[in-house]
Amino acid sequence: MHIDILSLFPEVFEPMLSTSIIGRARDNGLLTVACTNYRDYTHDVHRTVDDKPYGGGPGMVLKCEPVFAAVRDVESRAAVPPLRILLTPQGRRLDQPLVKELAAAQTLLLICGHYEGFDERIRLGLKPLEVSIGDYVLSGGEAAAMVLVDTVTRLLPGALGAEESVEEESFTDGLLEYPQYTRPAEFEGMRVPDVLVSGHHAEVARWRAEQRRLRTRERRPDLPAARQDG
Numbered sequence: 001m002h003i004d005i006l007s008l009f010p011e012v013f014e015p016m017l018s019t020s021i022i023g024r025a026r027d028n029g030l031l032t033v034a035c036t037n038y039r040d041y042t043h044d045v046h047r048t049v050d051d052k053p054y055g056g057g058p059g060m061v062l063k064c065e066p067v068f069a070a071v072r073d074v075e076s077r078a079a080v081p082p083l084r085i086l087l088t089p090q091g092r093r094l095d096q097p098l099v100k101e102l103a104a105a106q107t108l109l110l111i112c113g114h115y116e117g118f119d120e121r122i123r124l125g126l127k128p129l130e131v132s133i134g135d136y137v138l139s140g141g142e143a144a145a146m147v148l149v150d151t152v153t154r155l156l157p158g159a160l161g162a163e164e165s166v167e168e169e170s171f172t173d174g175l176l177e178y179p180q181y182t183r184p185a186e187f188e189g190m191r192v193p194d195v196l197v198s199g200h201h202a203e204v205a206r207w208r209a210e211q212r213r214l215r216t217r218e219r220r221p222d223l224p225a226a227r228q229d230g
Helices: 020-027 064-076 096-103 120-126 142-154 163-167 201-219
Strands: 002-007 032-037 083-093 107-111 129-132
Touching: 002 064, 002 142, 020 142, 032 064, 064 107, 064 120, 083 096, 083 120, 083 142, 096 142, 107 142, 129 142
Parallel strands: 002 032, 002 107, 083 107, 083 129
Antiparallel strands: none
């Protein structure tokens, strides 16, 4: 997979992109990422990317010209037309089903905003898929882009090494993950459940499945899987 990230602050991405699972995926050729600065597509001495909103109001609005120019230039060099994604709190909520859809794409183009927001014509003209990581407001789309890159990378074949770990993670089938334990068997009076040290794999599997159902009902009753019997 290839991901292009358009941002006013491309330098913030490299530390995250170079470590852990994402860093290994890049090293192994599973993922390539390129970051582009909108300011490289301005034509004035101040490299202006924003302006005051028409009609008045607080903040500054990201201008059309540098965003359109950056998108068109990046896409002109793409081997495969990318899926355009606009990071915005007004977009579709990023959940595991959507992550699976995005992970199936060959190329993603992430458009990060900043300041007060985007000129509306960026949405209208580029027609991106609008994606939100939650019902809150960030200073910019960079943090949201990092979340999206991380979630998608985990689903790339070979990125985690043990593919079964993806299948058992929270939200993969609508349920939360079961409790995890490691050594020591007892810590400050808290013991690992006996079933996990019993050596009975079938019993362990049943316990984990039941814990997933219970934890989902208790913590996320809003999820459809929490309302299912069994």
